[in-house]
Amino acid sequence: MYRRFVVVVAPLVMLSAVYACTRMGAAGVSQDGTVRSQGNSAGEIARAGTVDEGKAIFRDDTFGDEYFWSDTLELHRAIAGDKHGGVGPGLTPRQALAAGLKVDMERLDRATIEAIRGGKANLDDPATTLALLKAGAVVGVKGFYNGAGMDPTRVGITCAICHSTVNDGLTKGIGSRLDGWPNRDLNIGAVIAMAPKLTPYETALQLDAEAIRKVLKSWGPGRYDAEVNNDGKAFRPDGKTGATLLPAAFGLAGINLHTYTGWGSVPHWNAYVAVTQMHGKGTFFDPRMNNPAKYPAAQRTHSYDVRNSPDMVTPKLASLQQYQLSIVAPTPPSNSYDHAAASRGKTVFESQAKCARCHVPPLFTEPGYPMHTAEEIGIDDFQAKRSPDERYRTTPLKGLFVRMKGGFYHDGRFATLEDVVAHYDAHFKLGLTPAQKHDLVEYLKSL
């Protein structure tokens, strides 16, 4: 119901808001240029994209991508298994949880919650997965149905599959949603590799299905490669995967450029992902990618200029942006770091270690153009070179404590914060004492 409302009504709402703004321009501003009254304009502007609408889109909107995941890849058939009109053994809840998929307990009825709590839910039967899917409880995976049956005719994915997790309130992997927290347990490559067909990847990368599965399985938990189907660079020169860690999608307000390599604004990247990665039906235009040497795969798929009618992405970008900007970074539990050391570490961060030169509080990235060459920060340029500006963006540091799993920097190359600090100490020749390094780490844990 909700989605239909958004798809059909949102463009109308946006038009009326634009009209209202134009009107306000005439009536709301007096001759000398001062604003007389905001009148209804604030309400009208908010209606163009509300946080609540954005939340619903972030959690449950597939942008029509089921045409890709099901009609083309047939992923729903692998999930259902041959007993439910699909292929193979099907995906049991135990396997789904092991792959890092999460279950939103707030979408489960009391009986199901009690069954799980009492150990009575059959977590080894794909039918249970289908029931969770039908309840809309598998975070970021949405089933589509013909009538009342349990077997999905299609599945699609939403932003939440990668960018939300749960608090494990009921049991590991099942709890209340935490939007914006990267799901560092999710092995999205393994999930995609389950699909019976991988033809679009074969076309983009000019590899056979077996080679594509090898690429997908090389990603590992908490990682996804958001560029490989455009540049074809599945592996780094050292043979490791080209996938990056899933980043935080909280604490983004005030930050100019997004992604590890600063591809663009939140709406730029949302359109990029919804259209070129999730394969939703929308519009995406970025002529920087119309570069055969750098993005050869994009030439094959024309992903730098995608047009779909109807456009199921563009009308949602405003709300989606507002929702993301509204998600504040979580605060670390008070007992998770040493307060006295953290307070000394703040001084080190801002003075001797010169971290605040780039990680400017309270954004912890630069206001302006927060981009640096690989050389400046003392690492290789493989990932930087895959982006239009060929630089790394200063990562905002708030809420670091929820992304301890998988390591730090875009590819997790530093396993611990101690390793990060040791890197900077050596690269910038900071000459920090062991005590200063310790305090700096405690400060980072407190952000």
Ligand code: HEC
């Ligand atoms: C399959 C996993 C996946 C899905 C689905 C996904 N993302 Fe992402 N997202 C990523 C990865 C990986 C990156 C980092 C990409 C990079 O830096 O190259 C990222 C980056 C981002 C960023 C940048 C955060 C920052 O550091 O500034 C935002 C914002 C974002 N995604 C929002 C979304 C939204 C909104 C959707 C749904 C339209 C979405 N993502 C769907 C994996 C995903």
Ligand code: HEC
């Ligand atoms: C010249 C600018 C610059 C300076 C100075 C700098 N950083 Fe960074 N920082 C970056 C960039 C750029 C990245 C992203 C690197 C990547 O993802 O590969 C980053 C990443 C990080 C990360 C990893 C965040 C994550 O989620 O992966 C941490 C932690 C960090 N910096 C802490 C510090 C500390 C502590 C200092 C001071 C000792 C410091 N930085 C000094 C630019 C800087």
